[in-house]
Amino acid sequence: MRCKKCKQTACFQIRRHNAAFCEEHFVEHLQNQVVRAIKKFKMFPRSEKILLAVSGGKDSLALWDMLVDIGYSVDGLYIDLGIPDYSDVSGQKTRNFAEARGLVLHEVSLSRAYGVDIGHIARKNKKPPCSVCGVLKRYVMNTVAERHGYFAVATGHNLDDEAAVLMGNVLNWQTEYLQRQSPLLEAKPGMARKVKPLFRLAERETAAYCVLRGIDYIMHECPMSEDATSFTYKEVLNRLESESPGSKDHFLLGFLRTAPQLFPQDPDDGPDLQACTRCGQLTTTGECGFCRQMARAGLDSLALFHSDTPQERDQHN
């Protein structure tokens, strides 16, 4: 196999694009896909400093590396969920990445603020860890974005993630979720713009990117994650992809093309919002979901940001 671009020996084949690339042009190809995603969905301009939620995994670190390499201005946000044998490692890898490149990293830590982990909050709420984790992450992303003046928060969701979510939404015909499934969710009061610049890249591509760029990432999946359904959707999509390369891409991109007609987002259709009586974040109820979740675990929601890293405290002043 020869590189599509320079005709040197190729190191990586992308069957759905019917192309192979050498190391240099593989990296360039993936970065071009990200730029294409950003421009197509008008995610953010080159001049805007954005916030990227980083987990220490291959996707978010690859994305951070790509965006900075392309010339975007990106600060990181790491949320330490206090998961034993996992958060320490993922946090350290994230910090190492940021320090080696002189990048700004915000950190918010459950264990530093409360001395508890996400499992504790989940048990007290009698909910699956992934559910309480989602509420917490959204809250922290919006709050950090608001405090530090970021208009856009990026996440490292890739093609496999998005296609699996789409499969679940379609199998259950969840039209409300289908209306909201997009690589770009516009800002709403109290919520930053959310963007997913990696949605065109398969997870094996972001993994290969990390290897080629020497990025040290945490390989294990989160041990709290027991969402067997999403693994089944990914498995099923991999089966379809191996039968017919391009299936995932075709499924997700075809949806994104037709969704504005089939599942229109109505910007005026949101519920009335008011300030949370506790933290002030906008919410539909008296007290927001995050504050209620923390209260059920016997924790003061306002204390979370008291554990800001020194770097973050500096930026406050």
Place this chain on the structure above:
Amino acid sequence: MRCKKCKQTACFQIRRHNAAFCEEHFVEHLQNQVVRAIKKFKMFPRSEKILLAVSGGKDSLALWDMLVDIGYSVDGLYIDLGIPDYSDVSGQKTRNFAEARGLVLHEVSLSRAYGVDIGHIARKNKKPPCSVCGVLKRYVMNTVAERHGYFAVATGHNLDDEAAVLMGNVLNWQTEYLQRQSPLLEAKPGMARKVKPLFRLAERETAAYCVLRGIDYIMHECPMSEDATSFTYKEVLNRLESESPGSKDHFLLGFLRTAPQLFPQDPDDGPDLQACTRCGQLTTTGECGFCRQMARAGLDSLALFHSDTPQERDQHN
């Protein structure tokens, strides 16, 4: 396991309905599902004589048996495609079924009319056999229905078939096909009403029904069928079903509930139709697709019905 109805030992479990049944109540349960499908979609009233396309396979013979047993009035239509080692057997099993029960069976035979098989027509048209077979079957169903005054033509498509088609349509976001995917397609000029009363039953259920009712059906798949894609969709749906019983049902029935809003059928949206210059069937072009297909194979489309069975000729007089 005990029968849900009579508490005797159950012989068959339906995991997605969280129920098990003895032989008698399993048969009753399946028939009830068919009645429910017919009534829900207002497919045809008890008083109307309908035409059922029968292939000699488990689905169409089970459906014929069910409908007659419930008290519907159903004549059969068998199309002999002249497929070596297959059509002879499937035709004989269909004839045996009809004769043993004193049912009317219309037969239309490619080999009797032309001395050729469907493979010949496919090769001459440079198209896959399934494609030319589809055109032929639709033409024959509409023509026989019109000549003999049937308003509705039923087919034996089951839950697995319909869910697999839906999966393909969704993976490719084929909105036109999604608009037309329904267990009931209303009659249009030149086209009988099409109904699929088996869409609530899984294929293992129709197979079990045949065994319990002593129905001798052809077990082999059609040897011309090489549609690997539809097998992959069925395999993938079986994987989802085994992970979460009811997935197929939920996917298809959820679609049928939301489709009228998401994918509305526009009855006035059809193209202008005119009589085929050769056979008189309504078509969008000068000569209809069937006549063109036969002409490409050097065959006179009008000769197909000259091979009517004696029974069918009797009915003409």
